[in-house]
Amino acid sequence: MMNENRIDDKTTDLIYGRNSVIEALKSDQSIDKVYIGTADSKGSIGKIIGMAKDRGIPVKDVTGQKLDAMCGSTNHQGVAATISAVEYSSIEDIYQKAEEKGEPLFVIIADEIEDPHNLGALIRTAECSGAHGVIIPKRRSAGLSPTVFKASAGAANYTPIVRVPNLVAAIDELKERGVWIYCADMDGQNWCKVDYSGAVGLVIGSEGNGVGRLIKEKCDFTVSLPMLGQINSLNASVAGGIIMYEIARQRMKL
Incomplete structure (x- = not known):
């Protein structure tokens, strides 16, 4: 079973996996950017893109290989998000x-x-x-x-x-x-x-x-x-x- 919440030393500012990213977007979690590493924009990926845009969070397309390197794993299901360390101001x-x-x-x-x-x-x-x-x-x-x-x-x-x-x-x-x-x-x-x-x-x-x-x-x-x-x-x-x-x-x- 994939551990979608796994965060290792290389990815301390990342969450990845579709369910993990969706739950983060639903919560008050301060998300900096969402990365999409798949051409499939339907289903849950389409939902993630829509939720991110509704919150004004930038969405960036990357290659699957780039996402592998960012996450230190291939178990990202084509999506990852970076978490803000502090809240933005006005x-x-x-x-x-x-x-x-x-x-x-x-x-x-x-x-x-x-x-x-x-x-x-x-x-x-x-x-x-x-x-x-x-x-x-x-x-x-x-x-x-x-x-x-x-x-x-x-x-x-x-x-x-x-x-x-x-x-x-x-x-x-x-x-x-x-x-x-x-x-x-x-x-x-x-x-x-x-x-x-x-x-x-x-x-x-x-x-x-x-x-x-x-x-x-x-x-x-x-x-x-x-x-x-x-x-x-x-x-x-x-x-x-x-x-x-x-x-x-x-x-x-x-």
């Missing part, structure tokens, strides 16, 4: 934190950072540098899995993480509320010669693709770090950390 939660501290808003916007270790490190630095929250997209991004939580060294407990269906729309909302949006990318102003006073939204893109074109077009400023070696980009969490602490330095008037 943009209002970020504003509330800023108001409680009596500070202008300081928010990090992570554009398609898919590596969970990078996202966790970014959340950790955001918390340490005084950012009031982090915004991530629902799709093409790591979510709040236990891997991300561990990489954040627990910072995800203290930093509101907001997951939105559309980053462009979220940026528009921030701008309407008086937030200046800064983009970390190439061919911008020197990062330490920019005025970050006032409400700040800092966009950090992935190492592979950088900040997306539509996102970059929404930004008020582009800031860059000098690349003095042979490599032309930094790890996303490292680049973000440098700029976050420049923002913190200016806010502390050092």
